Amino acid sequence: MLPRPLLCALLFASTVLLCAMPAAAQPADDAPASERPAVASPSAINTVQVEIDGGVPMYRIARLGEPVVEPSPLGFLLEDAPDLDGPFAITAVDTSSFDNTWEQVWGEKRFIRNHYNELRITLTEQEAPGRDLVVTFRVYDDGVGFRYEFPEQEGMEQFRIADELTEFRLTGDHESWYIDAYQWNRFEYYFENTPLSEADTVHTPLTMRTDDDLYISMHEAALVDFSTMTLERTDSTTLKSNLMPWGEGDRVRVQDTRVSPWRTLQLADAPGDLITSYLILNLNEPNKIEDTSWIKPAKYNGIWWEMHLDKSTWSPGEDLGATTENAKRYIDFAAEHGLEHTLVEGWNVGWDEEWYDSGKVFSFTESVDAFDLEEVAQYARDNDVRLMGHHETSAGVLHYEEQMEDAFQLYEDLGVRAVKMGYVGHDTEIERPGEDGETQYEWHHGQFMVNHHQEVTELAAEHQIMLNVHEGVKDTGLRRTYPNLMTREVAMGREYDAWGGAGGHPPEYTARLPFTRSLAGPFDYTPGMVDLHFDEHKPDNRIKSTLAKEMALYITIYSPLHMLADLPENYEERPEALQFMTQVPTDWHDTEVLNASIGNYITMARQDRNSDDWYLGSITDETGRVLSAPLSFLDAETRYVAEIYRDGTDAHWEDAPYDMVTEERLVDNTTDLTLRLAAGGGQVIRFRPATEEDVARLE
Amino acid sequence: MLPRPLLCALLFASTVLLCAMPAAAQPADDAPASERPAVASPSAINTVQVEIDGGVPMYRIARLGEPVVEPSPLGFLLEDAPDLDGPFAITAVDTSSFDNTWEQVWGEKRFIRNHYNELRITLTEQEAPGRDLVVTFRVYDDGVGFRYEFPEQEGMEQFRIADELTEFRLTGDHESWYIDAYQWNRFEYYFENTPLSEADTVHTPLTMRTDDDLYISMHEAALVDFSTMTLERTDSTTLKSNLMPWGEGDRVRVQDTRVSPWRTLQLADAPGDLITSYLILNLNEPNKIEDTSWIKPAKYNGIWWEMHLDKSTWSPGEDLGATTENAKRYIDFAAEHGLEHTLVEGWNVGWDEEWYDSGKVFSFTESVDAFDLEEVAQYARDNDVRLMGHHETSAGVLHYEEQMEDAFQLYEDLGVRAVKMGYVGHDTEIERPGEDGETQYEWHHGQFMVNHHQEVTELAAEHQIMLNVHEGVKDTGLRRTYPNLMTREVAMGREYDAWGGAGGHPPEYTARLPFTRSLAGPFDYTPGMVDLHFDEHKPDNRIKSTLAKEMALYITIYSPLHMLADLPENYEERPEALQFMTQVPTDWHDTEVLNASIGNYITMARQDRNSDDWYLGSITDETGRVLSAPLSFLDAETRYVAEIYRDGTDAHWEDAPYDMVTEERLVDNTTDLTLRLAAGGGQVIRFRPATEEDVARLE
Known part of the structure; x- marks a missing residue:
């Protein structure tokens, strides 16, 4: 006999399914619905169904009765515990609905409706150690998100993920737009446009168009204390989650955070509808910053382009861009034209060293002689402008972390309200002492850096500073939770227009x-x-x-x-x-x-x-x-x-x-x-x- | 010294060009503009330019400064006169503008603006016999049309075209939608969707999409006393006009009509803009029917689908659909629901013969015994409905032509206001005595049939009868000139849903x-x-x-x-x-x-x-x-x-x-x-x- 709450949950779930699921998405054979829990989106546009196939949990996604993701496996391989790959049984099914409208602190749309039906499945191992793994699907009219939960249980207090088994078995060789993952230059590549079958392992967002003109964007939401998901093509039309590894080779270290980010598919008939889908934001946690009065969208100018043009330099010398005088000239322009901030790059000590291959040379509190930090910051404030700070770490992350509390405190004291972060440098530049005493190198998008950026974001918030992150980790909607995380580059930026002999982004x-x-x-x-x-x-x-x-x-x-x-x-x-x-x-x-x-x-x-x-x-x-x-x-x-x-x-x-x-x-x-x-x-x-x-x- | 009017025309043209042509479409070298006459559309969106290259007249089309048709030849090969393929010189250039708004008698849009700039080029042979050939381009914001004129001149009173040399050198291997020409089953094929390079010789409209998402429709307008233009792919991205030939092998017999139809390219950034482009209608002559009070869009029902369902038959017998009683049943339905016409197929003598392979068995004035034509027509009129006539020729065109005057007179006398025409039968069914006494067979879309349909249209107008043409020639906008030419099938119709074992058009x-x-x-x-x-x-x-x-x-x-x-x-x-x-x-x-x-x-x-x-x-x-x-x-x-x-x-x-x-x-x-x-x-x-x-x- 099942426990009463579980029985009720199953009965409720079955009822919801039978009513919510379009007929065409019904499984072909006639197993009881409770073995194939499903949920449809509020307008019954998208449907998710889960079943166990030979002990393996499989999910599928259909849209208006036609498949978008064929049955695809869920699960994990672990490093220091038995794998979480079954045989599983479905032991609990919870369905619920949610509908509210929330207000963005700032954004492209002020009021956003968050309306979904949820299906929460508890999978229980049918062999020892008999652990639980929970998968939660949120099904929206504009797409689907799902994430794993790792309940606290014996032998699973903390563990390492060796591989995520989540697959996305797509229905065709869709036209795709993407950049390759695992390249030296972070996100700074042109988006390729090929059939999916010509892609290898790609970063998200991955944008696709089916032969039938359905548009799909695959991404993730709320990337916190986890590694970035890339998508590895394992056969012509199947993608598998490929988590960016630690230097030691493991993918994720699970300890305090017991949920994965949301794996997302946004679905639309018109490409513009991908842009006005707010599913990624909806799947992030609400704002955690109580007083947001200091967080203000704005415009800025700054000492930056002139260095890319070789008109001036970052490094001290007679061509230095970051002089007090030059900064005042930019501030004057900002003041005259109502810009709120003026950025100054090259203001601090270290740019005359071999900084690009070693961020360890930078000071984040000492300015160069030609730049009077206090005077410039004061001049800005006097003109109703704020100096925009600049923290170029050149990927020397531990070196930066040693100084960053002082650095943000300094900026706060100077009335700086926004800082541009920089992480220029190869992934092999991000080094730390490994567990075995050897030096380890970290990817820009692995869990190590995800956690670093989280720490910087929270620290900046304590100092009431907005962030503009260049060469950081991809955006997964965390700006909803931390609205001081304003904007990022994390792509080929404008500077490439000034680089290379035949330079200039193509139109x-x-x-x-x-x-x-x-x-x-x-x-x-x-x-x-x-x-x-x-x-x-x-x-x-x-x-x-x-x-x-x-x-x-x-x-x-x-x-x-x-x-x-x-x-x-x-x-x-x-x-x-x-x-x-x-x-x-x-x-x-x-x-x-x-x-x-x-x-x-x-x-x-x-x-x-x-x-x-x-x-x-x-x-x-x-x-x-x-x-x-x-x-x-x-x-x-x-x-x-x-x-x-x-x-x-x-x-x-x-x-x-x-x-x-x-x-x-x-x-x-x-x-x-x-x-x-x-x-x-x-x-x-x-x-x-x-x-x-x-x-x-x-x- | 050039004659004064010609000189003025050249000067005027050069002025228009210099002002109208976007800079990017300027020729690379610096020959005087008068050698490269050009004209831009009213909003300078599309541009046509003509030049002589080694004696061959070449035109090109650009849109917003970027090529759509690369320089492509113009001209003709003739059968019984020297070819019109150069060496030519440009001896006169006329430019003009036109802008009016006209009213359709009926249609998808009541008021249509006809706004274009025209470039009329006279080409003169530089060797004997020194004849003229005129090409007129009308350049619209939504596309381009051009046609040839054959001035009356010595040795050219009448002649036969062996081949049209017009090419369309496109800029890429565009995604294309088309049906193949020269197939046995007329227009009744599914539209294929392949790269252009996989097409052979196709009917128009040919729809294309470039890699850059520009949409192109190629077609022709005002097909009168000429052969249908099909498009033959002569290399991967070049199309050439391929005129459907007479049985004797020549393509067009030029005598009274001294102009070709307009060759058209409609250009749009959104596929829907092809649909709301009225360029084809604009290039047709205005309405020639003075009293149009009897021409009325309408709805109808009829004895037709039940034969495709095998519920009844076209041929006399106990399952005959076209009985007086059954016709009255359909008329009752039409009357009750406000439909203006009731079609009856199988009403006339001949359906019990081997009609499909020989239309010569049909009478177009005698009804079968079970169908009282006068009574049904009267019953319809009494109920404020009209009998819709049916002329199925089964491609026995000469046989039909012998009877058609009587047939339309009969219908007029019976108060019939619309006739459905039929030309079911292979192209090899359209036979006539050839010039050498042998039987010749004609294509559904050759000049012979184009002229037949013209004759039927004008005859029907004399009897105030609207036409609904099945298996006829493709539509080229003649409904503007002859608004009794209401509608056509000339495509795979609904009946295919009832045919074949696994039948039904795909969605x-x-x-x-x-x-x-x-x-x-x-x-x-x-x-x-x-x-x-x-x-x-x-x-x-x-x-x-x-x-x-x-x-x-x-x-x-x-x-x-x-x-x-x-x-x-x-x-x-x-x-x-x-x-x-x-x-x-x-x-x-x-x-x-x-x-x-x-x-x-x-x-x-x-x-x-x-x-x-x-x-x-x-x-x-x-x-x-x-x-x-x-x-x-x-x-x-x-x-x-x-x-x-x-x-x-x-x-x-x-x-x-x-x-x-x-x-x-x-x-x-x-x-x-x-x-x-x-x-x-x-x-x-x-x-x-x-x-x-x-x-x-x-x-």
Whole structure:
């Protein structure tokens, strides 16, 4: 006889299943439903079903009755305990529903609905030691997340995972966009676009399109005290979780944190719907920072691009960028144009050493002689600007950890509100003493670094400092829980436009980003370039965009900290672009995708969180476009002035990037705009409620 | 010295070019512009440029500065005169602009803007006989059309074309949708979907998608007194015009008609924009029928499907479908449900003969004994219905031509307002005495049949009869000039659902149609099936749709004559479907495409031409969908009742096709509907202005 609570749970679960599950997803044979617990999403769009096959727990995912993930195994191999790979039986099934709407502290959408049905399965080993493993599925209308729980039980107080057995047996050789995992250069690669069968082991987000035009994004949510999941292709259409290992070779060390991150699949018929899916955030824990008054989306400028242009240097000497005088020049620009922060790179001691191969040379509290830290910080505050701090660890993590408490305290004392973190360096640079006394090297994305970043995030929060993490770990939505974790790079950034002889991102790169990297979270791409050729500094490099496209990146790439990355003197040449860049917000009430084609083009509209304004941004790759943009997102009762910045008739990224037309017109929510984007071009529009004068002037 | 008008034309052309042509499309070398005449579309989106290369006239097409057609030759080989293949020089260049808005007699959009810039080039042979050939390009924002003119000149009073040399050198191996030309079964094939390099010689429309997600439809407009153009792939990415030949092997006989049809390329960034491009109609001549009061879009039913189900027969005998009594039963149904016509197939003498291999057995004026033609026609008129006539020629064209004047006169006398034409039979069935006395066989799409259909169209107009042409020639927009040419099949029709042991169109077929066959023009697909299994009649066949999808076909497939094709008795079982099918209009004020993916799904909205109602139809292939449908097309000042017919939660084409939910809700132009389509499913919505009672009831 089953215990009464368990029996009730099973009965309840069976009832839910029978009602919730579309007929077509029913298993072919007629075993009792309780042996195949299942749950459907609130609108019965997605369904998850679990069963035991020869002792192995298998899950499957269907969408509207058709399979998306065929039955795929769950489980773990362990290092210092018997494997958790069965034979298992299902010994408890709990189903529940959840529906609330929560408010982001900041973000691309203010109010987010978290609505799912949950299926929690307890698997019990049918042989000694008879341990339990729990798997929880949360099934949303826009996808599925599931995670493992490791209940505290005898012999499992702490253990090491040798391998995660989770597979994702997909239904076809989907067209895929991804970057390879296990490469020397962290996340800094172009997204490849091949059939899945040509991928090897990839980072997430992995974006796919089926032959039938279903879009899938695979990722993970709430990566805490665990190793990053990469996806290893084990046959043509099967992916397996491949956890980035420790130096010693084990994958995860489980001790206090008894749950894995959520393995996620977001499913959509239109690629834009992947972008407006908030499943990753929903699967993270609510905000843990009580007072968030100091956390504010913002814009910044800084001493950074000029070093990439070789106009100045990070290292001390006569070309040093980080001088007090130069910093004040940038602060003056920030003050004049309402930017909240000014970044200064190269301010601290160590840049004249062999820093790239050994971060151990840096001081995070001592500035170089030419840079008076206190004076600059004071000058900034006096001008209603804040110095943005810079912690470039060059992957010397233990060296940094020794100083970081003092470093954050110093910044707090100086009124610094945001710090840009850096982890440039090969994975082999992250070294620590191993358990056997040998030096071990850690991946940027292994559990060691995941835990390091967690520690930095919490420390920064204690000092009321926002973070902008370059070369860190991929984003998995932790900004919900720690909203001081503002933005990241963790991708090929803007600096590659200045590097290499034939440099410059291809126009396609920014048209792939919204559907790949940006699905993980905010991206500090450092937009805002207005000098696209910089022949004076790097004649063989250029930015392969039109000016209008550069401006549109503020909309198509979401970041709560956005840079005006060009040199102050260059903005004088492009006053219209500057005007827009100073106006554009970085915190949004809502986001809509008007049209989208992966790697080809995207049009997004975002509503300012602090006014009635809307902003539209549209970009294309190397092919010009004529796109339709119905303005149905605008308020129905309001007439707006559309302040349009569009590619001119002759604009082309290659030979006429500055050909831009600015114009105003009256529009309302019934207007259907036609956007004409040049090759490598874009368009950006600010919509503001029209005054009576506007109407008189423009009608 | 050039003659003054020519000089002026050249000067004017050069000026237009210099201003209109985007910089990136400029030729690389610096020959004077007059040697490379060019013209851009009104918004400078598309550009055509012509030049002479080694005596060969070459044209190229660019879009927003990037090539779409690389330089490609123009010209002809002739049979009984020297070839028109150069060496040519450009001796005159005329440019002009045109912009008007015209009204369709009926259609998918009432008012159509015809806005283009024209470039008319006179090519003169530089060797004897020194003839002229004229090429005219009309460049629109949504594509390009060009045609040849053959000026009357010595030795060219009449001639035969041996081959058209027009090529289309495309820029890549585009993904393509097409049917092969030169097959026995006319147009009745599934659209293939392969890289262009796997196609052989194809019919138009040929639909393509580039790697960069540019959509191209190649077709022709105004096919009059010429042979159908097919497209022959001559290398991996080059297509060449391949004109369907006469039995004697020549391609076209030029005599009175001195212009070719327009060769067309429609270009769009979104596949739906191909559907709302009216370039094909714009390139046809305006309406030539003065009194159009008798031309009325309508719905019909008829004695047709029951023969495909083997419930009755076309041939006389005890199972004959076309009995007076049965016809009256269908007329009663039409009268009760407001259908304007009732078709009767098998009414005439000849169906008991070996008709399929020889149409020569048919009489088009004598009815069979069991069918009293006069009585049925009178019964129909008495019930405010009209008998729809049926002329099945079985490809016995000369036999038919002998009778057709009498046949149309008879129908006119009986008050018949529409005739369904049929040309079932292999191309080898179309026989005529050849010039050398031998019997010649003609293709369905050669000049012989093009001229036959023209003659029938004009004859029908004289008798005020609308045409519904099955197995005819492809549509090239002639309905603009002859608006009694209502609709056609010329594709795989509904009957294939009843044929073959494992029959039934795959769910994908109707999701490919809007982007392929329907780009040519209206399609009489005979929708309206409500008995999807007909196990009583053909247990091995079925219709692979949900009921809601069947209903949505009235919107996604445009036809001014739409059938309620199922048996009258079946509609009693599905009163909700019947209600919708009797309401849905067949004439529209406007059409919008809300979302679209070729072969996968489409959502369209159409505005009734005779009321304030809108209708939305959405269908999918074998994959279920969740699509967003913002209702911004609705009038901003009006609240509407949405009468929704949608797939139920468990609906699936395979095992739950009848699971349909009907519901009403209040909406306005700010509502954003989510459409949940089952696998093989659909959704259809009627929007009507809400009354005060509606608001009180539904709010």
